[in-house]
Amino acid sequence: MSGAEVCVTGIGLVTPAGDGREAGWERVCKGLPASTLEREGDALRLACRVPPFDPGRVGRARARKPDRCAQLALLAASEAVADAGLEPGRWDGARVAVVVGTGSGGAGTLEAEHRALLERGPAYVSPFAVPSSLANSVAAQLAIEFGASGPGLTVNTACASGATAVGTARDLLALDRCDIALVGGAEASLTPYYFAGFSQLGALSERFEDPTGALRPFDVDRDGFVMGEGAGILVLERPADARARRVRVRARIVGYGASSDAHHVVSPHPGGVGITAAVRAALADAGAGAADVAHVNAHGTGTRRGDSIEAAVLATLLPHRPPVTSTKGVTGHLLGAAGAVEAALTALTVERGLLPPTANLRRLGPGIDLDVVTECRPAAPALALSTSVGFGGHNAVLVVAVP
């Protein structure tokens, strides 16, 4: 499998940084955080929401009752497919795979229908409750919408889901299970249950007095992440197929590494053994050395422990100190979508020769010895890493290279 590379021929993004790939990229490069303060009764909360969109854009799929998570994925996938110059009506659907990473799937539907069950009774639960809330509903909606009748997969490695999906799709292409992969991540869990659950874990920033400054990756004053929603979808193809179609290639995925800490349900291993193993596996898979890494789009969620452990791992493995960015300072933490959105942003970084900044970083926290980018920086990284870490100890690392 080592050395199996795939081309990124299409990218679609619907994130709090913008509705659409270019709007999102522009805001990420400007370093303008999308976090806002919300009131729910007496409680305050911080959230990064996708800008309002016309539900009519979801089109005929509306009749299939897609949860918001699937709606965001449908919008992102439409942009990605168009970006790749593909026409779903004219492709061999049996050779098109769909791989989606999501943490909670149709959480909004699940919670709303559960309320209906408790408040009104079983006769008032929608017949769409189950098909719209199952985690696989996102991949199913994409398959139906685009006539993608090849393998359909849903992967869940919590906050690493999006990156695991991209790596899994790369493997499917390498194994000739498909010719085209629609792959990415989607999450829409800005719901009472997830706000409460993450808050009770102590994972969320409580900097209510400074909403845009709340998520501070690697900063000395970081106090947790801000939950976000969104979707990122990539179109992946084998190099020979992309060449045959004479399509523009934005970047290549040349390596993938995955591991589990096998340590704790939420805390990363204090020695960073899992993320270390994943980075090493990804570089070996790419046939690259540590010194080849010219940029890292880090997981960097702004939690005290997570950022410290990741920074220590990167400083140890990459002693030449390549520039590091956490785009979560702008987008918020998109949970199961984060790894795919960040893979897409890393692809745009190598394509465009611009390193996006890490928003809200004023002073590096103690022990963080990294070159963290704080202003949009011109550079030409030929090879970059995108790291992702998920609850349960899941780690996924992608190696992204210039075309």
Added chain:
Amino acid sequence: MLFDELKTVLISIGLPEEELTPETGREEAGLDSLAIAELALVLRRDGGLAVEEDEIHAAATLGEVAAAVRGGKVAAP
């Protein structure tokens, strides 16, 4: 139920507005078994109407669906 009232409900459950006429075939409009169950739920929840899903299944056109719904009884609270 008047056809226009039914049309409003059908739009609310996601059916494409431009294809909703009394002559439109039920299946052509996207009113499959899952959508019928959803329609019955919405009519019961929001309109207090108890409709027999079997009667809607038997309707060939949306006009016939409206007639079937018209025969619906007021649901017990």
